[in-house]
Amino acid sequence: MIDFELSEQQNQIKEMTHWFAENEIRPIAMEAEKLGDVPYEWLQKINSMGIQLNTSSFGGGSGESKGGKKKEREGNRMGVLATEEMAWGDPAITLSLPGAGLGGPPVQSSGTPEQQERFLSIFTADEPRWGAYALTEPEAGSDASGVQTTAKKVDGGYVLNGQKIFITNGARASWVVVFATVDASLGKAGQRAFVVEKGMKGFSSPKKVEKMGLRANETAELVLEDCFVPDENLLGGEELYQESDTKPSGFRVAMKTFDSTRPIVASMAIGIARAAYEYTLDIVRKEYPKSGRLFHLASETLATLEQNIQAARLLTWEAAWKADVGEANAKEAAMCKAYAGQMALDVCERCLELLGPAGLDGHIVEKWYRDVKVFDIFEGTNQVQHLVVARRQYAPYGVKV
Numbered sequence: 001m002i003d004f005e006l007s008e009q010q011n012q013i014k015e016m017t018h019w020f021a022e023n024e025i026r027p028i029a030m031e032a033e034k035l036g037d038v039p040y041e042w043l044q045k046i047n048s049m050g051i052q053l054n055t056s057s058f059g060g061g062s063g064e065s066k067g068g069k070k071k072e073r074e075g076n077r078m079g080v081l082a083t084e085e086m087a088w089g090d091p092a093i094t095l096s097l098p099g100a101g102l103g104g105p106p107v108q109s110s111g112t113p114e115q116q117e118r119f120l121s122i123f124t125a126d127e128p129r130w131g132a133y134a135l136t137e138p139e140a141g142s143d144a145s146g147v148q149t150t151a152k153k154v155d156g157g158y159v160l161n162g163q164k165i166f167i168t169n170g171a172r173a174s175w176v177v178v179f180a181t182v183d184a185s186l187g188k189a190g191q192r193a194f195v196v197e198k199g200m201k202g203f204s205s206p207k208k209v210e211k212m213g214l215r216a217n218e219t220a221e222l223v224l225e226d227c228f229v230p231d232e233n234l235l236g237g238e239e240l241y242q243e244s245d246t247k248p249s250g251f252r253v254a255m256k257t258f259d260s261t262r263p264i265v266a267s268m269a270i271g272i273a274r275a276a277y278e279y280t281l282d283i284v285r286k287e288y289p290k291s292g293r294l295f296h297l298a299s300e301t302l303a304t305l306e307q308n309i310q311a312a313r314l315l316t317w318e319a320a321w322k323a324d325v326g327e328a329n330a331k332e333a334a335m336c337k338a339y340a341g342q343m344a345l346d347v348c349e350r351c352l353e354l355l356g357p358a359g360l361d362g363h364i365v366e367k368w369y370r371d372v373k374v375f376d377i378f379e380g381t382n383q384v385q386h387l388v389v390a391r392r393q394y395a396p397y398g399v400k401v
């Protein structure tokens with residue numbers, strides 16, 4: 001049977017993160033937007049409070065069971081509940097919170113126990129620290145199998161050469177999970193995942209990207225020039241890639257990450273949509289005349305928006321729940337991400353329309369409208385999510401999409 005009731009612990013997380021979003025995040029959202037960064041003193045304060053709210057800190061991780069054994073956990077459900085609340089406070093600040101970020105899931109799911117300890121334990125340090133995930137390149141975005149960054153085996157490690165673009169928290173990260181190929185002609189089978197650490201010779205971040213939205217969150221370009229990465233930083237160790245010809249392990253590490261992070265990204269979009277919807281409902285309730293055609297039109301619009309937000313939330317909860325109970329969830333993760341991204345863009349647009357002049361430049365709803373656009377691009381565009389779904393629709397009939 002289906003049970004939509006949240007457990008006591010889930011309710012506590014939701015309430016705690018909402019309090020944090022309302023009292024700590026939202027009050028600095030516009031300041032951070034103008035600054036183009038989250039004030040470092042604020043990050044230090046949050047870090048020193050020992051608050052671990054980075055989305056990877058809930059110990060999600062994707063779902064498909066290992067060796068037929070299913071092990072239930074709650075991390076993915078906790079992650080989506082908390083993330084919706086924090087993105088309601090502000091999405092750019094949520095993405096900037098110290099922690100492993102998108103780099104967390106691949107280390108959690110594919111790192112050796114020694115690597116998990118070495119890379120994940122640093123986030124309890126006094127100073128704020130970040131992790132990152134670098135797959136995208138100028139010639140490899142939606143088609144992640146086209147990674148051109150090379151990894152050449154040498155004595156004691158690998159030498160990496162290439163360029164990564166649009167990397168969230170890439171320049172400030174203490175380490176980055178970088179995807180590279182040992183042989184581009186092998187396609188997916190040639191890919192390996194490496195943990196490249198800040199300060200390694202030949203690893204640099206020459207440029208931060210200016211964006212229309214999420215301006216307070218760092219997006220960076222990364223360059224690897226004859227960068228030596230020791231064997232112990234090959235994610236999962238050599239064993240993970242031994243059957244690479246038949247089992248493209250590096251590519252799988254990259255894709256598996258999305259099964260747990262797409263529901264998180266969907267819940268961020270839902271948080272932004274809810275923020276815009278609640279804000280607009282309040283204005284309509286207080287300022288619109290309570291009768292007449294305009295009020296009815298606004299009320300019908302707002303009812304539709306709430307309905308669509310709830311539909312996205314239920315899709316997202318299902319995807320997170322499947323990951324928690326150890327079931328394959330790639331299709332549900334793609335569906336919730338595609339639906340929530342498009343829904344949130346539509347909600348923000350309709351709210352701007354209802355607000356009229358109140359939604360002009362310099363207003364928080366205008367900011368949310370700019371922030372939300374990228375949610376149908378990163379972690380795979382909407383077209384790519386639909387491809388993921390289509391592949392699974394046709395698979396039983398042996399048709400390849």
Ligand SMILES: Cc1cc2nc3c(=O)[nH]c(=O)nc-3n(C[C@H](O)[C@H](O)[C@H](O)COP(=O)(O)OP(=O)(O)OC[C@H]3O[C@@H](n4cnc5c(N)ncnc54)[C@H](O)[C@@H]3O)c2cc1C
Nearest residue numbers: 133134135136141142166167168377378379380381383384
């Ligand atoms: C703010 C931001 C943060 C990001 N953070 C990260 C990060 O931390 N790490 C990381 O690795 N990447 C990150 N990215 C990159 C992001 O994941 C890519 O931008 C995204 O995957 C799309 O790739 P692309 O930009 O190269 O577009 P392209 O792949 O060039 O696509 C262009 C258009 O063509 C469409 N298209 C492409 N292929 C197909 C197809 N087969 N069928 C139908 N339509 C298709 C796409 O849907 C899109 O509309 C980030 C991007 C942004 C903007």
